[in-house]
Amino acid sequence: MNRFYKNILIFTFTAPAFLILIGVVFYPFIYNLVISFSNMNLRHITDWKLIGFQQYIKVFTEPTQPGFYGIFIKTIIWTFVNVFFHVVIGVFLALLLNQKIAGKSVYRTLLILPWAIPQYIVALTWRGMFNYEYGSINLIITKYLNLPAIEWLKNPTEAFLACILTNVWLGFPFMMIVALGALQSIPDELYEAANIDGASWYQKLKNITLPLIRPVMIPAITLGVVWTFNNLNIIWLVSNGGEPSDSTHILVSFVYKAAFNLYRYGYAAALSMVIFVILLFFSLIFMKKSRATEAAY
Amino acid sequence: MITLTKYLKIVLNFKIILFAILSILIISFLPLFNSCKQPSNPDRIVIWHQMRVDERLILEKQIRKYMNIHQGISVEAIYKETEELRSGFIIATIAGQGPDLIYGPSDQIGPFQVMNIIKPLEKIFDSTYISMFNPKGLTWFKGSLYQIADKLGNHLMLVYNKSLLQKPPQTDIELIEVGKKLTVDKDNDGKIDQYGLVWNYTEPFFFIPFMTGFGGWVMDENGNPTLDNREVIEGLKFIRDLRDLHKIIPREADYNIADALFKDGKSAMIINGDWSWAGYQKAGVDVGVSPLPRITSTGLWCSPMISPKGYSININVSNDKINKVVDLLKFLLSEENQLETALELNTMPTLNILYEHPSIINNEILRNSKLQIEHGRMMPVDPELRAIWDAMRPNYQAVLGGAKSPEQAAKDMQILAIRKINEMNE
Numbered sequence: 001m002n003r004f005y006k007n008i009l010i011f012t013f014t015a016p017a018f019l020i021l022i023g024v025v026f027y028p029f030i031y032n033l034v035i036s037f038s039n040m041n042l043r044h045i046t047d048w049k050l051i052g053f054q055q056y057i058k059v060f061t062e063p064t065q066p067g068f069y070g071i072f073i074k075t076i077i078w079t080f081v082n083v084f085f086h087v088v089i090g091v092f093l094a095l096l097l098n099q100k101i102a103g104k105s106v107y108r109t110l111l112i113l114p115w116a117i118p119q120y121i122v123a124l125t126w127r128g129m130f131n132y133e134y135g136s137i138n139l140i141i142t143k144y145l146n147l148p149a150i151e152w153l154k155n156p157t158e159a160f161l162a163c164i165l166t167n168v169w170l171g172f173p174f175m176m177i178v179a180l181g182a183l184q185s186i187p188d189e190l191y192e193a194a195n196i197d198g199a200s201w202y203q204k205l206k207n208i209t210l211p212l213i214r215p216v217m218i219p220a221i222t223l224g225v226v227w228t229f230n231n232l233n234i235i236w237l238v239s240n241g242g243e244p245s246d247s248t249h250i251l252v253s254f255v256y257k258a259a260f261n262l263y264r265y266g267y268a269a270a271l272s273m274v275i276f277v278i279l280l281f282f283s284l285i286f287m288k289k290s291r292a293t294e295a296a297y
Numbered sequence: 298m299i300t301l302t303k304y305l306k307i308v309l310n311f312k313i314i315l316f317a318i319l320s321i322l323i324i325s326f327l328p329l330f331n332s333c334k335q336p337s338n339p340d341r342i343v344i345w346h347q348m349r350v351d352e353r354l355i356l357e358k359q360i361r362k363y364m365n366i367h368q369g370i371s372v373e374a375i376y377k378e379t380e381e382l383r384s385g386f387i388i389a390t391i392a393g394q395g396p397d398l399i400y401g402p403s404d405q406i407g408p409f410q411v412m413n414i415i416k417p418l419e420k421i422f423d424s425t426y427i428s429m430f431n432p433k434g435l436t437w438f439k440g441s442l443y444q445i446a447d448k449l450g451n452h453l454m455l456v457y458n459k460s461l462l463q464k465p466p467q468t469d470i471e472l473i474e475v476g477k478k479l480t481v482d483k484d485n486d487g488k489i490d491q492y493g494l495v496w497n498y499t500e501p502f503f504f505i506p507f508m509t510g511f512g513g514w515v516m517d518e519n520g521n522p523t524l525d526n527r528e529v530i531e532g533l534k535f536i537r538d539l540r541d542l543h544k545i546i547p548r549e550a551d552y553n554i555a556d557a558l559f560k561d562g563k564s565a566m567i568i569n570g571d572w573s574w575a576g577y578q579k580a581g582v583d584v585g586v587s588p589l590p591r592i593t594s595t596g597l598w599c600s601p602m603i604s605p606k607g608y609s610i611n612i613n614v615s616n617d618k619i620n621k622v623v624d625l626l627k628f629l630l631s632e633e634n635q636l637e638t639a640l641e642l643n644t645m646p647t648l649n650i651l652y653e654h655p656s657i658i659n660n661e662i663l664r665n666s667k668l669q670i671e672h673g674r675m676m677p678v679d680p681e682l683r684a685i686w687d688a689m690r691p692n693y694q695a696v697l698g699g700a701k702s703p704e705q706a707a708k709d710m711q712i713l714a715i716r717k718i719n720e721m722n723e
Contacts, residue, residue: 042680042721045391071655124553132549133488134558154549214400240499242696245691260384261687262721263408263680276655 036269053272063175066246075250082228085168087221090175098183115173123237124164163238163248182216218290222283229279232256251275301391313572321331332481337617341371342625345386346400347379350577355641359634363625372625390414395611397622402451403436406443409679415609417441421623434605434647438678446607447630450571450646453506454669455587461565465587472590476545481566493545495555496568498697501689502569506599510592528588533703574643576664581695586662586671603673684717
């Protein structure tokens with residue numbers, strides 16, 4: 001208690017931040033939790049009442065089109081594919097940029113560009129590029145590759161692929177910057193020692209580079225998973241709200257539609273709690289299994 | 298070893314100090330929370346709107362004029378995208394806040410009325426004032442007036458490029474004939490360089506004229522969807538044939554693509570709304586607008602939905618502020634301001650007196666627009682329309698994508714609409 005008493009200055013300094021957290025995180029979270037057990041919707045916006053787990057039951061059993069499980073699987077695919085390519089491309093480019101090459105800062109700036117452009121602009125530009133007749137993607141495919149044009153935005157699989165391609169382009173710079181920072185913190189002595197031992201490029205990558213960037217990359221991947229899982233913008237804008245025929249939704253765009261198109265606030269709150277629990281468990285398990293909090297050295 | 302007395306002293310001291318610090322912090326933070334609440338300042342009027350840039354510029358000019366006349370009154374117009382405007386307004390008003398005035402299309406009135414977040418206006422404006430407006434510009438719902446518009450229409454018309462087409466088609470047969478002539482592969486590379494007609498395939502709002510041309514409509518008088526019938530199927534078949542049989546429209550087009558094709562002279566005609574015409578003129582296209590054609594087999598005009606765009610008053614506007622809000626609203630809806638807006642944007646005003654104004658009568662676009670409004674049908678304001686759009690959208694897209702037959706799409710639209718309405722009203 002004496003130590004606690006001495007730390008009062010620390011509590012004083014952290015109290016304002018804590019108060020703001022109460023206002024912008026804890027209160028909305030608790031409010032969302034409460035309305036997830038309520039019947040709040042268009043007809044009961046002010047006179048809502050608690051109805052137990054009914055909204056949660058609806059989330060898992062309601063025959064929506066598309067259904068919860070289909071969207072969930074699609075969300076997993078969306079998240080896994082995106083984060084996989086973000087990390088692979090990001091780390092690959094970071095390894096290249098970490099070499100002694102001329103004009104490194106120019107390359108670095110160019111590669112960060114996708115991250116610097118507002119998502120809204122990126123999404124709408126890519127949507128235009130995926131147009132069947134006038135989009136640059138199909139023009140390249142037909143003119144230079146002599147392949148038939150693809151109906152990117154009209155078929156469910158292609159439309160979903162179009163969203164993924166856009167998000168891969170948008171997301172790799174973050175991983176690249178994180179990986180580059182981690183690479184630059186690895187002492188040169190380790191590579192020098194490995195060179196003396198006659199280690200190959202692959203052995204150095206496997207035994208020095210990857211283990212030493214892991215403590216930085218694991219939290220970045222966890223963040224990437226959470227962000228991608230909850231990335232409404234790209235899906236919503238590239239596929240124009242789930243087109244074609246509501247077949248490109250991921251869970252978060254489905255929640256958005258339920259809440260703001262159909263005013264089903266209780267249902268949307270329950271579904272968002274389900275998303276929260278999924279992400280919470282993923283993060284805890286992933287961090288534990290990957291031993292992200294352990295020191296690298 | 299710490300004694301009990303010392304321990305109590307420390308604990309008590311600690312609690313007192315902690316309590317004092319937290320109290321000071323909370324008190325110092327109170328203005329922050331209070332500022333979020335935005336206590337109603339009777340001299341500050343806030344408008345939320347979803348106006349486009351050209352509309353916004355005129356609104357801001359008119360607001361500046363108002364503030365010059367009324368020194369001490371501050372008017373702030375805040376733009377929000379349509380969906381954000383609705384959801385933000387709902388959330389803010391439920392929390393007892395929000396703007397004093399909300400501007401938008403009439404279809405937001407249904408949900409707002411059900412949620413009881415806007416004021417009935419017939420109790421605020423006298424009947425003489427209300428009677429000055431075209432009834433189509435006044436949105437009544439469940440026996441009360443909830444919105445007074447400054448623009449009437451928001452309607453689709455056939456817009457054509459006069460340098461490519463001199464006389465717009467009057468019937469569906471003429472549309473197909475003209476469309477075939479104007480769909481050309483100029484360089485013989487097997488690709489169409491210019492289409493006869495384009496429009497946005499992704500929004501069912503653009504399907505409505507074809508549906509009405511064959512005698513269909515979205516709902517009955519009780520708000521029940523009426524989508525699985527011969528009229529809707531015929532409308533769907535017609536647009537599918539325009540693409541697959543007559544080949545006068547592109548395989549794929551959303552709003553931006555259709556808009557760009559027309560602006561670039563790659564399409565002779567476009568079906569688009571009154572919001573777009575001024576933009577085409579500014580882009581250098583010699584545009585003409587014409588009512589959408591008549592369907593020969595039914596003898597019916599392709600009737601677009603007509604929707605006024607106007608102002609509603611937040612339920613939370615206090616009694617000591619309402620007169621100032623009403624005064625501003627009357628200014629914005631005044632003859633002078635509506636005329637300025639109509640002539641700059643080519644949109645139809647709502648004050649009856651302006652329909653006799655020479656500038657309106659002699660404006661070709663506005664004259665044709667008035668004709669189209671007469672052919673059009675008022676957009677329902679029932680909240681169920683939201684669910685109906687949502688049910689129509691994927692199925693309309695599926696027909697144009699070749700994934701569903703018109704018969705199947707109509708059937709699925711109806712089933713989905715009923716289910717979504719039930720979900721909304723659960």
